[in-house]
Amino acid sequence: MRTIIARNSHQALAESCYQLANFGVQNADGGKVLPIPTTSTILRPLERVAFHPHLNQLEALLCAATDIAGDRLEHVIPACRALKSNPEVRVTLRGTECDNIGAVFVNIDHDGKLAMMASVSHADLDLEYADQVFLSMLLEYMAASTKREVGVLWITSMVPHCRASMVETVRSIGATAPIPPAQYDDPYSAGTISNTVPLVSIPPNRYDRELKQFFDGAFDSVDYVDPFIQHVLAPAHRVEALIKGGAPTAQVQRAIGEIASQDWMQACLLATQTNEVPAK
Numbered sequence: 001m002r003t004i005i006a007r008n009s010h011q012a013l014a015e016s017c018y019q020l021a022n023f024g025v026q027n028a029d030g031g032k033v034l035p036i037p038t039t040s041t042i043l044r045p046l047e048r049v050a051f052h053p054h055l056n057q058l059e060a061l062l063c064a065a066t067d068i069a070g071d072r073l074e075h076v077i078p079a080c081r082a083l084k085s086n087p088e089v090r091v092t093l094r095g096t097e098c099d100n101i102g103a104v105f106v107n108i109d110h111d112g113k114l115a116m117m118a119s120v121s122h123a124d125l126d127l128e129y130a131d132q133v134f135l136s137m138l139l140e141y142m143a144a145s146t147k148r149e150v151g152v153l154w155i156t157s158m159v160p161h162c163r164a165s166m167v168e169t170v171r172s173i174g175a176t177a178p179i180p181p182a183q184y185d186d187p188y189s190a191g192t193i194s195n196t197v198p199l200v201s202i203p204p205n206r207y208d209r210e211l212k213q214f215f216d217g218a219f220d221s222v223d224y225v226d227p228f229i230q231h232v233l234a235p236a237h238r239v240e241a242l243i244k245g246g247a248p249t250a251q252v253q254r255a256i257g258e259i260a261s262q263d264w265m266q267a268c269l270l271a272t273q274t275n276e277v278p279a280k
Contacts, residue, residue: 001156002038008047009132010186012040016128017174020160021167030164038157045116045136045153046196047188049263052176054169055129057267058240064134065233068141069215076138079106080145080204083114101131106142113151114143120155125162125170131155137199144200144207187266197261202226231260239268 002019006012016038024032049057079091083106090107102119109115116139120131135153143150162170178184187193200207202225210224219237224230235258242252252272259265 001036002034004038004040006040006042007184008044008186008188009042009129009136010047010050010052010188011177011184012042012132013050013052013125013129014173014177014184016040016157016160017125017170018177019174020162021171021174024161027161030167031162032167032170033159033161038160040132040155040157042132042136042153042155044188045132045139046150047193047263048133048136049267050129050132051186051266051270052173053270053273054172055126056271058236058243058271060126060130060133061264061267062233062237062240063130064137065211066215067134068137069211076142077145077204080142083108083142083146083148100127101135104135104138106139108146108148109151111151112148114139114146114148115151115153116142117154118156120157121159125166125173128157128160140199144198145204187263193262193266195260195262197228197232197264199228200226201228227260231258232264235259236264236268239271243271 002023004012004015004019006015019038020032020034024034027033049061051057075093079093082089082091087108090105093104093106100121102121105117107115116135118131118135120128132153132155135155139153140150202210207226207229210222210226210229213222214224214229214233219234224234235255239252239255239259242255249272256265256268256272259268
């Protein structure tokens with residue numbers, strides 16, 4: 001088993017790509033695979049944006065929020081109730097919205113924080129990042145529901161790999177991994193991301209109703225109480241729609257300026273770099 005210990009998703013993804021690029025073997029389709037599982041320990045899972053221009057950060061963030069909206073009631077709320085009634089229990093979540101995620105274990109650690117362990121059946125590069133984002137949001141949602149701080153996130157990838165079309169991307173991201181890892185200068189580590197908005201700031205029942213209302217199609221027609229939904233999720237959704245619709249650069253930039261959380265704002269700026277946006 002290979003082990004990665006990283007401060008955040010940006011660092012974990014770079015370390016994973018470094019290992020895959022340097023120690024992976026070529027598979028039948030021309031991609032690369034690590035023949036042994038890899039466990040990534042993410043110490044600060046709330047720092048979920050990976051500032052690598054090779055990936056569509058915005059799509060991963062919005063998809064994760066959608067998955068939380070679809071997953072929370074059936075599986076997550078009973079688990080939160082169990083944790084609140086018995087802090088010693090370790091709950092198991094199954095049947096998450098992400099098909100490649102297996103069992104997810106959640107417990108309260110020795111510091112009283114909510115920690116999560118998860119296994120994924122495969123971890124192609126874009127799926128690996130999407131899984132990290134989804135699980136970090138799930139952990140933050142559950143921590144808010146149980147009134148706990150967010151602890152460590154462990155993710156075990158059973159067969160880390162990349163398809164042939166992603167080999168060069170893996171090499172590029174892996175090349176950003178410094179030795180030693182303490183020398184990382186991503187925006188979180190450098191302290192340039194100082195303003196972030198929590199995923200949940202209102203009572204969970206109200207939050208559930210607002211999040212469901214949002215993803216049922218009320219993207220702009222409602223003034224939401226929760227700051228994340230109103231000032232992060234809604235404007236980020238508008239940015240994605242503008243980019244996909246080929247809106248002029250100035251219009252996209254104005255929409256990005258409405259996002260209250262600096263890391264999501266950076267994710268949107270990266271999305272404009274990976275998509276052609278008309279100048280006018």
